[in-house]
Amino acid sequence: MDKPAVTLAPASDVIPSSSPAFGTPARPVRSGKPSAINGKSTILPVLLPPALLRPVAFRTFTRKHNLTISSNSLQVLATFVGKNCGSKWREEGLAERLLDEVAKIWRKNGGGVIVEEGNGASIKTILQTMESNMVNGRVVPGKVMEREDRPSLQRKGSAVTSNTDDMGTPTAEDDNDDTDDSDPRRWMKVINAFDQPRLTYNPKNKHFETSTASPSLFPQPSHQITLWRDRHNLVHQRLLRNESFQTSSFASNVTQSYKISPIVNLLGRSGTPHLLLGLLSISPTGELSLTDLTGTIVLDLTHARPVPEDGAWFSPGMMVLVDGIYEEEEIVRGSVLGGNSGIGGAIGGKFLGISIAGPPCERREMTLGVSTIHSIGDIGTSGGFGWIDFLGVGSERALGQRMRKLEARCLRHNELSANESGRRNMVVLGEVNLDNMMTFDALRHVFKTYDSMPFEELPLGFVLIGNFIEKAGFGQSSGGNGIEYKECFDTLASLLSEFPALLRHTTFVFVPGDNDPWVSTFSAGAASPIPRKTIPELFTSRVKRAFSTANSESDAQGTKSASGEAIWTSNPARISLFGPVHEIVVFRDDISGRLRRTSVNFSKRTDAAQPSSKRAPGDANIDSMVVDGADNNDNTEQDPQSSVRKLVKTVLDQGNLSPFPLSTRPVLWDYASSVQLYPLPTALVLADSESPPFAITYEGCHVMNPGRLLSDGKRGPATWLEYDILRNRAKVRQRRN
Known part of the structure; x- marks a missing residue:
């Protein structure tokens, strides 16, 4: 029998088997490329x-990006570069090119200013994508694909992505966007307190940082400690970012710099x-005390001077700065042990x-790092938290410039004169x-005021704020019941049906009060925990039906x-509105009365000491005051101005909507970030x-109070606020019934 012929490949085309006993196959080597196997270059890790x-x-991430x-x-x-770039990572500049690509993709994928896993993007996912597109330690141009979940601002009916370059600047595609965005309401979003990102500051x-734990209405007791620690x-x-607390070796002797001392x-x-x-x-012994992260000290404010004089309220639950002298005693006041307890004690x-x-x-x-905003929309980058998405609508650094261009186009900055309004107003009605x-x-008189306007001058929306029921204790003998409450909203639906133009082209926002269900069922008129949830849909179905009917008629007309x-x-x-450009906070609470009841009383100063030329911490000025009558813009000095200034300064300086103890105004521990005013909003309702109706600007934040729609519930002029979003100013409007 003849044996089959065996043809052997040339020795130069084969690799000897590394294990002949186990029959390891020989793999051919491509001719002309002895240094590559299967087309992949060899890198010595x-x-x-x-x-x-x-x-x-540092040179690539910090200085360049x-x-x-x-x-x-x-x-x-470092592990990735050593593995994929090998020993030539420095000589041939492979590492610097690789890190530059990583930084670009990190920025495009919406990563934060600090490059760490999970901070808006995933560094591991980026490296996995780049590893499959590298040859001989180099990234192949055009192969690295960007993530599809880049920063986007969702609007009703579509999703608009943020087309930005490597530095987050909008590209020319944004300027040539020819979509129908003439209605600014397409860029308006109402954010529920329970849907707002739960952020905590890591000192x-x-x-x-975003809290990853699931929120609960019955959290662990340690969450209350976290609430106060985060606020501090x-x-x-x-304070450390404030210029009054920053020291410099080049500062003159006249410049005053403050230094905070821990209590310990x-x-x-x-x-x-x-x-x-x-x-x-208030300490357990009933004495006024001051507490920080290191300890507690009893306060003696007998001769203390508030700064500014009669310009703010100071009540327990607030963060305050106290300047004074320490007097040591042998017996510890307020301490159960009766001795020096040191850190964490009295x-x-x-x-x-x-x-x-x-x-x-x-x-x-300053908080967002926007140093200057020029007429062309350029944004400075002087530090701050510009990459933080505080509301879930996009950060200032990622979307701010593009949203300002859309605002200029929608609100028509250059086409309207000072006397024209356009679609840039919001109507706010209280109580x-x-x-x-x-x-x-x-309400009928208020709606008639705007129903006769053309579409180009209609308000963007109406904000109706409770209490929607005047009687406290819903479901109790002294309060209302479910049937009566639903009939109230059914009557409102019938009234709204008389104004189909407003239902078709405006947004109505309803904010509940403490007397509305279901919280008032158990609070009986007392302060309910905040944030509080929306009014149950059981009572509001008829109002939604009125909007659906009006919109169906609008669709039939081809609007x-x-x-x-x-x-x-x-x-x-x-x-x-327009992402991070405009943030309007709406809060219903009789906070002025609570401040008057709980504030600390100071003795009147009898000395004739001259005021110091140095500015004390916390001594800031009100920018402007607008308290006008019906349909006029005259700034008038009224008696309630002092209390209004105290109210606004107290709330904004504290940076919190509820600067009270939890026993006075309960706050849900896991949702405490929703009551923070940091960064300051553009407007606060x-x-x-x-309090009487007012509109006042303090440190760039416009604070307004619509008061009561009807004064004392009697027949009289209807009072409301008309807020101009473009000018960030509001005026008090009145109309006789």
Whole structure:
């Protein structure tokens, strides 16, 4: 039998088997490329310490792309560079090119200013994508694909992506966007307090972090400690950013710089002056005390001077600055142990306060790092938290410039004269008691004022703020019941049906009060926990049906504008217009009366001491005051101005809608970030039925109170606010019934 012929390949075309006994196959080598197997170049991996890569990473991420890289991310990048770039990572510049591509993709994928896993993007996902598109230690141009979930601003009916370049600047595609965006309501979004991102400030990383734990209405007791700790850390970092608390070796001797002392540092320093920052509270023995993260000290404010004089309220639950002298005693006041307990306990002695002030307010532009906004929409990058998405609508650095261009096009900055309004107004009505029949007459007169306007001058929306039922204790003998409450909204639906143009082209936002269901069923008129949920849909179905009927008629007529809608939201709530450009906070609470009842009373100063030329911390000025009558813009000085200024300064300086103890105004611990005013909103609707209507601007934030729709519930002029979004100013409107 003949044996089959065996043809052997040339020796130069085969690789000897590494294990002939196990029959390891020989793999051919491509001719002309002896250094490559299967088309993939060979790289000799090296163990690259992060310390060697740190200068290259700093030059690429920080200086070129204005990013900060964490130590964990640096370790991941060092391992990746050593594996994929090998020993030539420095000589041929492979590492710098690789890190540059990583930084570009990180920015395009919406990553934060600090490069760490999960901060808006995934560094591991980016590296996995790049590894499959690298040849011989180099990234192949055009192969690295960007993620599809880039920063986007959702609007009704479509999703608009943010087309930005490597530095987050809008590209020319945005300028040539020819979509139908003439109606600004397409860019308006109402944010429920329970849907708002739950952010906490990390003092170690000096950055905001998103809470990953599931929120609960019955959390662990430690969450209450976290609430107060976050509030203290937020105020403390804000103070350190203030120029009054920053020292410089080039500063002159006239410049005053403040330094905050921890309470624990008072031990052993009797008779020395200090400036303390802490929580004003009542100790278990009934004495007024100050608490920070290190300890507690008893306060003696007998001779303290508030700064400014009669310009703000100071009540327990607030963060305050106290300047004074420490006096040490042998027996610890307020301490159960009766001895010096040190850190975390009561400090012996007392602190003699000389002056007390609230923490200085920080403007929104400084918080977001927007140093200047020129007419062409250029945004500065002077630090701040511009990459943080506080509301879930996009960050200032990612979408701010593009949204301002859309705002200029929609609100027609250059086409309207000063006397024309355009679609840039919002109507705010407070204390709309639907169980009072006179309220419907007042609402009819308000709606008639705007129903006759052409489409180009209609308001963007109406904000109706409760209490929608005047009687407290819903479901109790003294309050209303479910049937009566539903009949109130059914009557409102019949009234709204008389104005189909408003239903088709405007947005109605309903913010509940403490008397509305279901919370008032158990509170019996007392302060309910905030944030509080929306009014149940059981009572509002007829109103929604009225909007559906009006919109169906609008569709039959072929109208291209956005459909009108009714939105029931929480208290407090936020209204975002053009993403991060405009943030309007709406909060219903009789906060002025609570401040008057709980504030600390100071003795009148009898000395004739001259005021110091140096500005004290917390001593800020009101920018402007607008308290006008019906249909006029005259700024008039009225008696309630002093209390209005105190109210606005107190709330904004505290940076919190509820600067009270939890026993006075309960706050849901896991949703405490929804009551923070940081960064400052562009406008704050502080609906207080116990205060007169006002509109005032403080540190760039326009604060307004619509008051009561009907004064004392009697037949009289209907009072409401008309807020101009473009000018960030509001005026009080009145109309006789």
